[in-house]
Amino acid sequence: MLNTKSEETLAPVMSAYGRFPITLEKGKGSYVWNTEGTKYLDFTAGIAVLALGHVPDAVEAALKKQLGLLWHCSNLYHIGPQEKLAQMLTERTCCDQVFFCNSGAEANEGAIKLARRYAASVLNKPEGHIVTFNHSFHGRTLATMAATAQEKIQSGYGPVVPGFKYLPYNSENSVADIASDDQCIAVMLEMVQGEGGVIPADKTWVQQLSAICTEKGIPMIIDEVQTGMGRTGTLFAYEQYGIEPDILTAAKALGSGIPIGAFMAKKGISKLMTPGSHGSTFGGNPIATAAGVATIHAFEQQDVLAQCTSNAAYLRDKLTALKESYPKQLTAIRGLGLLIGVETKAPAIDLVNELREKHRVLILTAGKHVLRILPPLVTDETEIDAFIAAFDAVLKEL
Numbered sequence: 536m537l538n539t540k541s542e543e544t545l546a547p548v549m550s551a552y553g554r555f556p557i558t559l560e561k562g563k564g565s566y567v568w569n570t571e572g573t574k575y576l577d578f579t580a581g582i583a584v585l586a587l588g589h590v591p592d593a594v595e596a597a598l599k600k601q602l603g604l605l606w607h608c609s610n611l612y613h614i615g616p617q618e619k620l621a622q623m624l625t626e627r628t629c630c631d632q633v634f635f636c637n638s639g640a641e642a643n644e645g646a647i648k649l650a651r652r653y654a655a656s657v658l659n660k661p662e663g664h665i666v667t668f669n670h671s672f673h674g675r676t677l678a679t680m681a682a683t684a685q686e687k688i689q690s691g692y693g694p695v696v697p698g699f700k701y702l703p704y705n706s707e708n709s710v711a712d713i714a715s716d717d718q719c720i721a722v723m724l725e726m727v728q729g730e731g732g733v734i735p736a737d738k739t740w741v742q743q744l745s746a747i748c749t750e751k752g753i754p755m756i757i758d759e760v761q762t763g764m765g766r767t768g769t770l771f772a773y774e775q776y777g778i779e780p781d782i783l784t785a786a787k788a789l790g791s792g793i794p795i796g797a798f799m800a801k802k803g804i805s806k807l808m809t810p811g812s813h814g815s816t817f818g819g820n821p822i823a824t825a826a827g828v829a830t831i832h833a834f835e836q837q838d839v840l841a842q843c844t845s846n847a848a849y850l851r852d853k854l855t856a857l858k859e860s861y862p863k864q865l866t867a868i869r870g871l872g873l874l875i876g877v878e879t880k881a882p883a884i885d886l887v888n889e890l891r892e893k894h895r896v897l898i899l900t901a902g903k904h905v906l907r908i909l910p911p912l913v914t915d916e917t918e919i920d921a922f923i924a925a926f927d928a929v930l931k932e933l
């Protein structure tokens with residue numbers, strides 16, 4: 536025993552998160568209410584999870600139905616909604632097979648394991664490394680933390696899992712480096728670096744990377760945990776880059792807030808997942824996959840991708856106008872679809888706090904001087920106007 540139980544009253548939840556001082560109790564669409572009944576416009580969407588907004592009717596109905604049927608049975612049996620969701624994903628992506636897990640980090644962890652398996656059994660390079668990029672974010676498990684090329688994520692958790700090499704994002708030198716790197720067994724990247732500051736990948740660069748991977752016979756892993764499920768205007772962002780990943784990961788918006796993750800691959804790679812090679816007690820659970828099936832149905836019934844594209848164009852125009860009004864305060868607008876970053880001169884967190892405290896609007900940061908704006912994809916012009924009015928008022932007071 537290292538010490539006795541504390542005599543002082545400590546918060547019972549560990550302080551791993553810096554939390555804003557409100558407790559949210561209820562949500563519907565783009566709005567949330569705290570325990571005091573105060574209503575907020577939520578342009579965080581639970582960090583890109585709530586593509587359909589809070590408690591979307593279609594998914595709620597599907598969940599209620601599934602709750603009366605079966606909650607859990609383990610992967611020792613076939614699971615109807617799991618097979619249905621896998622079929623829906625393979626029909627809508629370049630991948631042939633899907634493995635379900637419970638989070639983004641787990642999806643990437645699985646993708647890394649699959650790439651290593653391919654390296655060991657097909658490439659005959661069991662000691663090779665996976666190239667990832669500076670400022671990437673792939674998760675917080677030991678392997679995905681090692682894949683994440685950010686000192687602040689890894690610090691204090693050594694020894695760091697070996698088998699990763701970091702190169703600059705959007706740099707032609709990185710392509711040349713991979714070309715001449717005999718021990719590179721896979722390349723892993725985000726189409727837009729979300730946590731790393733909302734930085735879209737350059738299209739030509741991605742195409743060069745894809746070409747070099749094909750030439751070397753190594754898989755390209757695309758982490759679409761944040762960009763996937765319509766966030767950028769297409770179901771997956773890779774579709775806009777004119778390339779196809781060999782391994783693709785998804786999580787955040789896949790279950791509309793019910794925890795779920797997935798990694799998918801083309802058959803030449805996915806078939807390496809033989810019985811006993813990987814597993815997860817809860818992965819592909821009936822509740823989570825029923826939420827996924829209902830989410831994709833809702834996307835198509837409500838034409839959510841078209842809504843995302845038009846909302847993104849509208850919001851982008853309004854932000855561009857604000858940037859022209861406050862050129863000293865707002866220095867750049869970046870992103871793809873409704874994954875939008877705004878570079879600010881003032882600390883981004885100050886603006887986030889002002890918006891929340893004075894205007895009841897919630898947005899995020901992505902680094903010290905980047906605001907990250909992630910409305911539900913089904914937001915509308917009235918809500919966007921309300922956000923812009925609040926943002927304008929905050930900028931006026933700076």
Ligand SMILES: *Cc1c(COP(=O)(O)O)cnc(C)c1O
Nearest residue numbers: 638639640672673674729760761
């Ligand atoms: C959020 C995120 C992850 C990690 O997902 P968790 O569900 O938090 O484990 C991984 N990659 C990207 C690109 C993300 O945005």
